[in-house]
Every structure is written in C-alpha cells, then in structure tokens.
Amino acid sequence: MESSELKRSKDSVNSCESARRSSFPDEVLERVLSLLKSHRDRSSVSLVCKDWYNAERWSRTHVFIGNCYSVSPEIVARRFPRIRSVTLKGKPRFSDFNLVPENWGADIHAWLVVFAAEYPFLEELRLKRMAISDESLEFLAVSFPNFKALSLLSCDGFSTNGLAAIATHCKNLTELDIQENGIDDIGGSWLSCFPESFTTLEVLNFANLTSDINFDALEKLVGRCKSMRVLKLNRSVSLEQLQRLLVNAPQLAELGTGLFSQELTIREYEELESALSNCKNMHTLSGLWDATGIYLPALYLACTHLTFLNLSYAALQSVELAKLLAHCPQLKRLWVLDTVEDKGLEAVGLNCPLLEELRVFPADPFDDEIVHGVTEAGFVAVSFGCPRLHYVLYFCRQMTNAAVATIVQNCPDFTHFRLCIMNPGQPDYLTNEPMDEAFGAVVRTCTKLQRLSVSGLLTDLTFEYIGRYAKNLETLSVAFAGRSDWGMQCVLGGCPKLRKLEIRDCPFGNAALLSGLEKYESMRSLWMSACNVTMNGCRLLAREMPWLNVEVMKEDGSDDSQADKVYVYRSIAGPRRDAPPSVLTL
Amino acid sequence: MEVNYENGLNLKATELRLGLPGSDEPERQTTLRPNKRTLSEISCSGMTDDGNDDRRQSAPPAKAQVVGWPPIRSYRKNCLQAKKDEVEGGAVRYVKVSVDGAAYLRKIDLKAYRSYPELLKALEKMFELTIGEYSEREGYNGSEYAPTYEDKDGDWMLVGDVLWEMFISSCKRLRIMKGSEARGMGCV
Numbered sequence: 008m009e010s011s012e013l014k015r016s017k018d019s020v021n022s023c024e025s026a027r028r029s030s031f032p033d034e035v036l037e038r039v040l041s042l043l044k045s046h047r048d049r050s051s052v053s054l055v056c057k058d059w060y061n062a063e064r065w066s067r068t069h070v071f072i073g074n075c076y077s078v079s080p081e082i083v084a085r086r087f088p089r090i091r092s093v094t095l096k097g098k099p100r101f102s103d104f105n106l107v108p109e110n111w112g113a114d115i116h117a118w119l120v121v122f123a124a125e126y127p128f129l130e131e132l133r134l135k136r137m138a139i140s141d142e143s144l145e146f147l148a149v150s151f152p153n154f155k156a157l158s159l160l161s162c163d164g165f166s167t168n169g170l171a172a173i174a175t176h177c178k179n180l181t182e183l184d185i186q187e188n189g190i191d192d193i194g195g196s197w198l199s200c201f202p203e204s205f206t207t208l209e210v211l212n213f214a215n216l217t218s219d220i221n222f223d224a225l226e227k228l229v230g231r232c233k234s235m236r237v238l239k240l241n242r243s244v245s246l247e248q249l250q251r252l253l254v255n256a257p258q259l260a261e262l263g264t265g266l267f268s269q270e271l272t273i274r275e276y277e278e279l280e281s282a283l284s285n286c287k288n289m290h291t292l293s294g295l296w297d298a299t300g301i302y303l304p305a306l307y308l309a310c311t312h313l314t315f316l317n318l319s320y321a322a323l324q325s326v327e328l329a330k331l332l333a334h335c336p337q338l339k340r341l342w343v344l345d346t347v348e349d350k351g352l353e354a355v356g357l358n359c360p361l362l363e364e365l366r367v368f369p370a371d372p373f374d375d376e377i378v379h380g381v382t383e384a385g386f387v388a389v390s391f392g393c394p395r396l397h398y399v400l401y402f403c404r405q406m407t408n409a410a411v412a413t414i415v416q417n418c419p420d421f422t423h424f425r426l427c428i429m430n431p432g433q434p435d436y437l438t439n440e441p442m443d444e445a446f447g448a449v450v451r452t453c454t455k456l457q458r459l460s461v462s463g464l465l466t467d468l469t470f471e472y473i474g475r476y477a478k479n480l481e482t483l484s485v486a487f488a489g490r491s492d493w494g495m496q497c498v499l500g501g502c503p504k505l506r507k508l509e510i511r512d513c514p515f516g517n518a519a520l521l522s523g524l525e526k527y528e529s530m531r532s533l534w535m536s537a538c539n540v541t542m543n544g545c546r547l548l549a550r551e552m553p554w555l556n557v558e559v560m561k562e563d564g565s566d567d568s569q570a571d572k573v574y575v576y577r578s579i580a581g582p583r584r585d586a587p588p589s590v591l592t593l
Numbered sequence: 594m595e596v597n598y599e600n601g602l603n604l605k606a607t608e609l610r611l612g613l614p615g616s617d618e619p620e621r622q623t624t625l626r627p628n629k630r631t632l633s634e635i636s637c638s639g640m641t642d643d644g645n646d647d648r649r650q651s652a653p654p655a656k657a658q659v660v661g662w663p664p665i666r667s668y669r670k671n672c673l674q675a676k677k678d679e680v681e682g683g684a685v686r687y688v689k690v691s692v693d694g695a696a697y698l699r700k701i702d703l704k705a706y707r708s709y710p711e712l713l714k715a716l717e718k719m720f721e722l723t724i725g726e727y728s729e730r731e732g733y734n735g736s737e738y739a740p741t742y743e744d745k746d747g748d749w750m751l752v753g754d755v756l757w758e759m760f761i762s763s764c765k766r767l768r769i770m771k772g773s774e775a776r777g778m779g780c781v
Binding site: 101103104105106161187188189215217299319320322346368369370371372373378379402427429431484486511512 | 658659660661662663664665666667668669670672673675687689697698699700702705
C-alpha cells in the first residue's frame with residue numbers, strides 16, 4: 008500500500024463516523040491480511056497502526072514462536088484469538104550436542120493447557136527441541152477434536168505410548184512426523200492403534216524409531232489412506248515389505264525406505280525395481296540404511312524426477328554414488344556421508360548441475376585415527392559443477408584459504424555456509440596460516456549470506472571481516488576461535504540483521520559480552536559457553552537490560568566467579584519460573 | 594618359531610600414533626600359538642620408517658575428545674554407534690585398512706568380498722599397489738607389499754593363512770606392510 012493511503016487510513020480512525028465509512032472496512036482489511044502467510048510480513052503489518060494491528064491479530068491463524076520463553080502462552084492467546092496452527096521452538100541449538108543440562112526446560116505442557124482453553128479448534132502443532140511427555144501427548148490427543156498435524160523434531164521425553172494415544176484419538180489426523188527425537192521406543196504396537204475407519208493420513212514419518220513395527224497394521228493403514236504422499240519408514244521394514252507397501256501407494260511424493268540391504272531373489276529384485284519406478288510423483292528419497300552397491304540400481308528408474316536425495320545413512324563409496332547420480336539430473340538437494348570421498352563429490356559436480364544444497368556428514372567423527380573422508384578438493388569440484396549451490400554443510404579434516412576463495416567465486420549466492428574443520432583450531436594445511444582469509448572471502452563475496460558457521464584456526468580478523476561485510480547475516484556459530492574481546496565486539500558492532508549468536512570455547516569475556524547491550528534486544532538469543540565471561544559480567548548485563556533474560560548454567564566443580572554457560576534472550580514474559588536448580592536466572 | 598613379541602608398553606613408546614596415550618589400544622598378549630604365523634617384526638619397527646614424514650607435520654595434533662564436538666546431533670551419533678555395534682554377525686563387517694607410508698586409513702566391508710583373491714584385488718586397486726601371490730610356505734615373499742591382519746586374539750597374521758570364513762569372522766583390522774618387514778615372518 009502507498010504511504011499516503013496508510014496515512015489516510017490512520018487519519019480516518021481519528022475522524023468522525025461519516026469519514027470512517029470511506030476508510031478501508033475492517034472485514035476487507037482482514038480478508039486481505041489473511042492472505043499473508045509470512046510471519047515476518049505479519050509482524051511488519053501489525054506495526055503500521057492500531058487498525059492494522061487489530062485486523063492482523065484477528066486474521067492470523069498460524070503463530071511462530073522461535074523461543075518458547077520469549078513469550079507466555081497467555082500473552083499469545085490474548086493477542087491472537089483465532090490460532091489454528093502453532094510452531095514452537097525450545098532449547099538452545101547447542102542442546103543437540105549435549106551442552107545443555109538434561110532437565111533444562113522447554114516443556115510443552117503449560118502451553119497445551121492454555122491452548123485447550125483458548126484454541127479448542129487447534130489443528131497443527133510443530134515442535135522443535137521441546138520436552139513433551141506421554142501425558143502431554145495424551146492430553147493433546149483428547150483436547151483438540153479437529154487436530155490434524157503433529158510434527159516433533161529433536162524433542163524428547165516421550166515414548167511410543169504417547170504415539171499410541173495420538174493414533175487412538177485423533178480422528179482427523181493428516182500428519183504424524185516424528186523426526187530425530189530422543190524417544191523411548193517401547194514397541195511397535197502404536198501403529199495398530201489407528202482405527203480401521205481411519206483414512207485421512209497424508210504424512211507418516213516414523214524413521215526415528217528403532218524397534219519392529221506391526222507390519223500388517225502398517226500395510227493396511229497405507230492401503231486405506233489413499234491421500235498419503237509422505238511415507239518414511241524405519242529400519243525394521245525390509246525391502247520385501249517396502250515393495251508390498253509401494254504397490255499400494257504409487258502416489259507417494261516422498262519416500263523413506265527401511266533397511267536397504269537384504270538377500271533378494273532376482274524376481275523379488277525386479278518387483279522392487281518395478282514398484283519403485285511406478286512412483287511417478289516421487290521427488291524426495293531418504294532412509295536407505297546400509298545401502299550397498301548391490302541394490303542401488305533398483306532405484307535408478309525412480310530417480311528421474313528426484314529433487315532431494317538423503318544418503319546420509321548409507322555409507323556409499325564414490326563409484327556407487329557416481330553411478331546413482333547419473334540417474335538424478337534434477338537433483339537440488341543432496342545429503343551424503345564422507346565415505347564417498349572427493350571422487351564421489353566430483354561425480355556430484357559432473358551430474359547435478361541444478362544442485363542448490365549439499366550436506367556432507369562424517370562417518371567417523373570421533374575416531375582418533377584419521378580415516379579418509381572428504382577434503383577441500385571435493386568441495387571445490389562441486390563448486391565448479393554446481394553454480395546454483397547456496398546451502399552447504401561440510402565436515403572435513405583439511406581445508407585451505409585458497410580453496411574457499413575459489414568455491415565462493417564459483418558460487419557467490421551462498422545463503423548458508425556451514426564449514427566444520429573437525430580438528431579444533433586447525434590452520435590452512437598447506438600454508439599453516441589461519442583460516443581468516445577463507446571466511447573473509449565468504450562474507451565479502453556472498454552478500455546474501457544469512458547463516459555462517461566458522462571453524463579452523465581463526466584470529467580476530469575473521470570477525471572484523473564478518474562485522475564489516477556480512478550485512479544480511481542472521482545466524483553465526485563460532486567454536487574454538489578468536490584471540491580477544493575485539494573479535495566478538497566486531498560482530499556485535501556490525502551485522503545489522505544478527506538474530507542468533509552461539510559461541511563456545513572462545514577467549515571472549517565481559518567486555519565483549521557487554522558491548523552488545525543494545526544489540527541483544529533485537530536478537531532472538533545469545534549463547535556463550537566455555538568463554539571468559541564471569542558472573543559479575545552477567546549480573547551487570549541483567550541489571551542494565553530488564554527485557555533480557557540472562558541465564559547461567561554452572562558446571563560441577565567450576566570456579567564460583569566463572570559463568571560457564573550463558574544463555575541470553577529477549578522476553579516479554581519475564582524470567583522463567585520453571586528453571587531447574589542448575590540454571591541461575593540473574 | 595621364536596616369538597619376541599613385546600608387551601604392549603614398549604610398543605607404545607616406539608609406535609607412531611595420533612591418538613592420545615592410553616586411549617583404546619587393547620593390551621596385547623604374549624602367547625604361543627601353534628600354526629599361527631606371528632609378526633614379530635611389527636612390534637619393533639613401528640608403523641612407518643620410510644621417511645614420509647612431511648605428511649605428518651601437516652597432520653593435526655593429537656586431540657582429546659571434546660564434549661559436543663564435532664557438532665553432530667545426538668540422533669545421528671546414536672545411529673553411527675548402532676552401526677558400529679552391529680558388526681558382530683551383522684550384514685556388514687567394516688575393518689580399518691592401513692598401509693605403511695600412507696597418512697590416511699580407509700575402511701572396507703569384508704562382507705563385500707567372497708574370497709581372498711577378490712579382497713586382495715580390491716586392496717591393490719584401492720591403494721594402487723601390488724600385493725602379489727600368496728603361498729602357504731613362503732607367504733608373500735617376493736612382493737613389494739604383504740597384507741596382514743589383527744585377529745580377535747590380538748595376534749597379527751598374514752592374510753591367507755586361515756580359511757576365508759574364519760578370516761572374515763576373526764579379522765579386526767588390516768595392515769598392508771612393506772614386503773621387507775614382512776620377511777621377518779618365518780615359515781611354519
């Protein structure tokens with residue numbers, strides 16, 4: 008809308024009734040705003056004027072809460088009366104790597120209680136890094152008669168009993184997506200809890216689970232859910248069982264196989280190949296546990312329209328990958344293990360010109376002997392063949408500044424650049440210099456960069472570069488890097504769009520922490536662990552900034568004055584009341 | 594045959610390793626086994642002596658296990674661990690292969706091969722070297738390289754000494770030695 012029109016609508020609020028009639032009617036405004044999906048656009052809209060704020064809050068049906076402690080469920084319910092879908096994120100990301108104490112919090116139950124009262128027609132709940140118990144799942148299942156979609160990613164605290172409750176009670180369920188959770192897998196009978204009359208499931212992902220499931224129940228379920236488009240199985244499902252499922256579900260768009268390794272007769276192999284190739288809509292393929300070269304050819308015909316291939320649970324060699332990729336010309340996203348080595352990545356560069364995202368995970372990250380994985384050569388090879396690459400996650404044991412400079416020259420459109428040189432503080436292995444120039448090249452060249460993870464031997468110069476050039480950076484992850492407070496100060500003083508900063512094992516202290524006083528209110532959160540921050544520094548921060556929650560997690564046996572782990576985040580809900588004893592709120 | 598196989602402590606003093614001292618190498622036993630060709634030479638000569646040390650200097654220093662590093666999500670870590678635990682009687686049988694003089698190890702799945710010739714051919718291809726023919730009396734004498742393996746008792750044997758099936762089930766890791774060192778292995 009033109010700014011002049013905005014002004015007119017604002018002025019009209021203040022004028023008399025007759026003038027109001029000529030202003031934008033609320034119902035129309037609400038109708039228009041209901042078409043806005045992006046929560047950032049909606050936030051902007053709500054700031055325009057009071058009318059727009061109200062129209063926006065009445066028309067919003069989906070709320071995204073990036074930090075569950077930044078706001079309370081009561082505040083959310085008060086502002087948004089018509090929510091049908093909620094996305095909630097809980098623990099700091101470093102909890103994925105065991106850096107956050109077990110009982111830290113982020114329990115969903117208090118939210119569910121409020122939602123049951125205020126949003127009885129809630130349809131969707133998507134949680135990431137939250138704690139959720141079986142009781143909560145059962146409560147959820149019986150409290151919301153219209154409930155349709157449940158997605159749990161990296162959550163913990165529940166078991167398959169909770170899933171059984173969902174299956175039993177949610178008559179309108181369309182989506183059950185259980186991913187990478189700390190789930191207590193008691194057994195597979197939860198699948199049998201879906202009633203015989205139940206046919207609405209469109210998304211079923213139980214790849215997370217390890218135990219055997221009731222295949223008979225699964226086969227019947229898949230057979231009667233004709234709208235199913237996403238099916239991700241767990242390891243216990245064999246190739247032969249996969250074939251039986253696919254024969255009844257050729258409409259699948261996303262498939263996660265079970266174990267891809269079994270003795271098959273020629274006939275069984277051909278049947279599998281045929282069933283796979285009949286899935287004409289398939290664009291995403293994952294699972295493939297323990298896949299070896301023997302049965303991969305069964306996939307070839309099914310890969311023609313594949314855009315996302317997740318091989319990160321299949322330890323393939325370079326030749327096997329090359330042969331498979333020759334059949335995947337449309338690939339946009341590829342996840343692999345570093346067993347494919349540089350030669351495998353060369354094949355990626357040769358066969359996948361449309362590639363936009365590459366993730367290379369290490370097969371042996373904790374081995375103290377060096378096992379050959381990928382090097383800078385593989386990454387460079389991909390960059391030459393895949394100019395559209397904009398998202399990379401790359402675990403390697405050696406890298407050079409020159410290689411990274413070449414990579415970003417070939418692929419200047421990086422939005423996500425996550426490089427993990429696995430040995431902390433390792434320099435450029437050819438020149439023995441710090442990796443400063445590598446990340447300097449990244450931030451200078453990739454103007455669209457939103458997310459950056461740095462590694463290797465880094466001085467404060469890296470952070471000078473980041474502060475100076477990374478104007479669109481929103482998320483920065485730093486480990487074992489930097490020389491002094493100056494480094495962190497550069498980042499906090501630059502990077503206008505910074506929202507999440509997570510730092511571990513760096514020599515940044517109170518001066519650095521306190522240099523970001525004003526900055527933290529425009530950020531979602533700051534994490535600092537094993538740095539040089541003290542309790543006094545944290546207390547000062549908490550005192551100066553009332554809208555920030557400053558939490559310190561102490562380690563056993565550490566010095567009283569040291570703040571071992573610090574988590575700072577903005578909040579309108581005030582300090583949280585559910586913190587365990589190991590977490591001090593200042 | 595004489596066994597001058599030293600106790601584990603001496604080994605560690607002379608051996609070139611990248612792990613921290615005290616990490617994971619099992620205690621080796623000094624046992625006399627009839628019908629086993631033991632590799633007395635390995636214990637004294639260390640891993641490599643052919644002067645390829647320039648690769649070592651750029652190799653990263655020994656590192657301790659750091660909590661939460663590298664940043665792999667717990668879920669993925671557990672999957673990797675489950676894979677390792679599955680080795681016994683499982684569908685795959687991954688063992689590490691080291692070659693004297695090479696900086697990096699590799700891993701192969703023994704179950705991907707059906708016989709010694711297949712395995713040896715694959716090793717030759719993987720490391721670009723020649724291993725040559727095995728003979729029961731003379732081992733790999735005459736070849737540039739000789740493949741050896743550590744069995745589940747901790748003894749080092751010459752690849753080919755036992756039946757294939759027994760080899761598959763007892764082999765823990767492979768080491769391709771320079772032929773000159775392997776010559777120290779006496780005949781039965």
